[in-house]
Amino acid sequence: MLRVAGSPLTFQLRLHVLGWILDLFRILWGFLFWNSRKTLFRVRRGRGVCPCQNRSDSGKAGKTGCEPSLHFEKPVRFRTVCPLLKPNDEGLLMCSVDTKDVRPFWGRVFLSGLMAALLIYAAGVVTVFGVMRQVGYPVTITMIGWPPAWSNLDKARSAYFLKNAQTAFQRSDLSETVMSLSLAYDYDPENYDAGFFLARLWQAGRPEVSNHIYQRLILNHPERRTETAQAWLRSLLPRADYIWIERLATSALQFSDDHASAWLHALLFANTRTQNDETITNLLASPDSLTPGVEIVLRLEETIRHSPPSRSGEILSRPVPADAPVFAIYYQIRRLIDLGFPVEALNLLNRFEDRFSDRDRVALQLRAFADAEFERSYVGLFDRLTRLAPSPTQFDIIAAHLISHPNASLYRQAKSRLKPDEIEAANSRLSATMALFCMAGAHGDTAYQLELAKQMRELTQSRFAILDAAIAVMSQDEEAQIRIEHILPSLQPMSLDLTYAILERYESVEKRPGDA
Secondary structure, three states, X not given: OOOOOOOHHHHHHHHHHHHHHHHHHHHHHHHHHHHHHHHHHHHOOOOOOOOOXXXXXXXXXXXXXXXXXXXXXXXXXXXXXXXXXXEOOOOOEEEOOOHHHOOOOHHHHHHHHHHHHHHHHHHHHHHHHHHHHHHOOOOOHHHHHOHHHOHHHHHHHHHHHHHHXXXXXXXXXXXXXXXXXXXXXXHOOOOHHHHHHHHHXXXXXXXXXXXXXXXXXXXHOHHHHHHHHHHHHHHHOOOOOHHHHHHHHHHHOOOOHHHHHHHHHHHHHHHHHHOOHHHHHHHHHOHHHOOOOHHHHHHHHHHHHOOOHHHXXXXXXXXXXXXXXXXXXXXXXXXXXXOOOHHHHHHHHHHOHHHOOHHHXXXXXXXXXXXXXXHHHHHHHHHHHHOOOOOHHHHHHHHHHHHHOOOHHHHHHHHHHOOHHHOOOHHHHHHHHHHHHHHXXXXXXXXXXXXXXHHXXXXXXXOOOHHHHHHHHHOOOOOOOOOHHHHHHHOXXXXXXHHHHHHHHHOOHHHOOOOO
């Protein structure tokens, strides 16, 4: 039986396989050797000895044997090299043409070579496909086997490493996340998700790299530039990178109509600190590129910067055109409050109250009431606000206001009424707790901060070590020697309103160019 290693049948089978393999090599060698000799024979016009016919035979068709076929285990296999070899009436293989008509078959050589190459190529494609799919690359047979589609291989590699990065990020393996993301973005710079993820990851540790990636994303993906710019602002603002905020906001004001109010606020917030008057001048030089209403605000800002306070209050108290967007009115009211005209600001707010969202209206009223010392209205509004159903918006408004306008009495009221654990969503609960944490810091309540820090560590299941540094900075501990902008990038999640309020309260005066 075949299972018996030493049986005659097994031995014969091995010989048969060996013979088939040897004949295969004889065919491959014969394609070149015998066709070359036949070609030379034809060049000599049949003079000399025929290279393949038996010399002892007559050389006549059907009566002349083929010498090379005798070296094959099965002579009929030589017909692959020379189709002139055919059986005669007796079944013996003979050359079917006379000696003078013996000829080469280079076409057969070419076709056979082509077929062999295709088979080898197909085998290679299938092998590479199997290996890459086994590893996890999202490739297709077409990507590997069709040369014009080879450019998609880098995209497949990018997708693979992006998936690896996401998996590593979920298990908090930062080094693996960064390495995989870097490879994903290197393989495919057009991979928006990889670039966006990498830019956000580097925004605290390597801000210059993060800025470069955000720039490329805005340039290469104009259809998503608004989304990219918003994320970039959220990375720049906590770092107090006012020069880049100014540049970004200047560009965004010319392509982001739906968010003109936010970009205008970011621009003026940063520009107040950079003292770069050319920024506003350059924007006003091409007003047609600006969103409607932006020019009104910029011209007002340019005017009041060069006017005495009393004159500025008079200019800002004048109503803007009726068709002006609400953010222009918001600017007037906010600027009046900042310049010390809260009563005028309230008059303007009451006139256009119905045009504001509840969030903006309440935030402006709280500021104006506090600065105007309208105690009754101020306390009444705050009381109503703290009695609302818990929401992230409620926490943001109250925390941001009490950070910029500390008030011990209102702080105690907010502390007793605002309960983050009453918010269902975990992410919202974390941001609400962070808002209270910062509000407590502004009032020097370190004990409550420590309690809130413990809650946030439980929510995130992490050490959240930056909270300890934040407590030191907010308590204005001189030994801490850390600026607020050094910790804000890691002190997240936090709304933009809250970030603005914290920067206003804790930013270093000596950092502002042009200040004494």
